[in-house]
Amino acid sequence: MPTLLSKKYALIAIILVAILIPLLSTNEYYLHILTLSFIWIIAVYGLNLLAGFTGYLSLAHAGFFGIGAYALGLLTVKGGMSFWPAFFLAPVITTVIGFFIGLVALRTKEHFFAIYTLCVGYIIYLVIDKWEGLTGGVRGLIGIPGPTNIGPIELTSANARYYFVLTVLLLVVFLIYRIVNSLVGRSFIAIRNDEQLAQSIGISTLKNKLMSFVLSTFFAGLAGALYASFIRFIGPDISNINITFDLLIFMIVGGIGTLSGPVIGTLLIVVLSQQLQFLQDHRMLIFGPLLTSIIIFSPRGLAGMYLTWYYKRKAKKKAQIQTDNASIGGDS
């Protein structure tokens, strides 16, 4: 019980820090970077649900991120819709497209699935890039509205947008937590560990994999919509494979298949990128080898490293108590 309590306190402390940051610092640039990181974290949670908990590595995630962003952009700029309906519709559109792609993609397994989704991601990118009539091609979409005020709550200042994204992020974390700890989440993990075994104990693997895929595209689409409304300008590059690789790095460094991994990985890499700005486009000289060495030496990332250490210590303590008890028993 005490561990659960301390976990709770740690979580509350982190949330408090996140809430206090805009009040303590007036640096708009950092606030901007932090808000952007929160958006990435949401997308990484989507990817993590599918790759980390269900065992299917999708390389089309930037594509779904792009679909979410473009759905919001097109609905508002070209469709003349106001912000809020478009904001709710964008993830739904992404999810519907994700459902149909998932239906086909999930017929494949392992390497085929990764290659298939890689190609799907590339097709989405090419369509966004080449379909100038709809998406504006390389020129992109300009003038996407930010979130409008909800009644008395104003959402136009930098601080307000930070809190808005933070709220969405906390909701996403809560949702993921509930999903992972539900029967559905356990089915995902069972599929990851051994798909045939999962099937043999009566889990409908196709239904569960599809659910995981659809949920994962929903979070990617949501992150995309948030991104479009936050940056207010989008180009085809946001659906490029490089974004998928970025998300992958965030997930692997933080810890694939862990709940805290996406937050740790994204914040760490974003902060590191800020420190390594002198490297400009060469930052992958550092992050590429980092990705490879983490997957070799600590496959479950930093969060996994901590968990392993924690459980080892706990096991040791337990063993210690047992031997103590045994020696006491021997004396008497």
Next chain:
Amino acid sequence: MELLIQQLFNGLTIGSVYSLVALGLTLVYGILHIPNFAHGALYMVGAYVTLTMMVQGGFHYLLAIVISILVVGLISVLMERVVFHPLRDSTPIQHKVAAIGVLLFLEALAHYIWGADYQQMPTPYGQVVKVFDLTFTMQRILIVVTAIVVMILLYLFLKKTYTGATIIAMSQNREGAYLVGINANKVAMLTFFIAGALAAIGASLTSPINLVFPSMGHLVILKAFVIIIIGGMGSVPGAILGGYILGFSESLGATYLFSDYKDLIAFVLLVIILTVKPQGIFAKGGV
């Protein structure tokens, strides 16, 4: 009619390069069951090394290619030793992620050393050859001939030599190969060397008619994946056949259907194939 023949020849040229790249990918997949996402980066490095040797080193084109083969082959072997060997008992996701890490590193390295600019590779074989009413450049003829010679040599090596047979043996049955005393490390290193060499040859041949830039490997590696899925993962004849199928469909598709979306053809082909047959067309059962 002339247009058709011209396009068929173009398809043959593109297909030859695709086949060379896909062959390396399929060999590696055959023995280690790794989809080597970094293969496209080897292809890109191959082009840059040849270019640098020619422009800065002043070597002849063909000699530059030989140097490139050695350099890329060694990088490839190093990659096997440092990255894939330690991961030999791990999950498929780890292989893929590790390969992506190498890909990102090599691309950033090329970006750092050679810059982001598009570069043109000179060739001593720029002459135009006229056969009846058709015009071919020597370079394109060189691509087709070299590719075919390399493929025949590779085939003879795999089928007729003892060393080549160990590669085949290991791709057919890994445990069986261990049992008869095949040194798995040696075979893995050799295969990676061959794969790197093939990528370097493909890139060096095609660069004079295309351009050299850090992300030039992206499309090629994706297409190579499409090819080995068409041809069956791990199958050598499949990779050659698949390469030419894709080469012809692209050159004909671009001329007669839609030129803007030429690059989409491969992916649409793949999506259709995997939709209908999730295991690939010529997949061997149980692998």
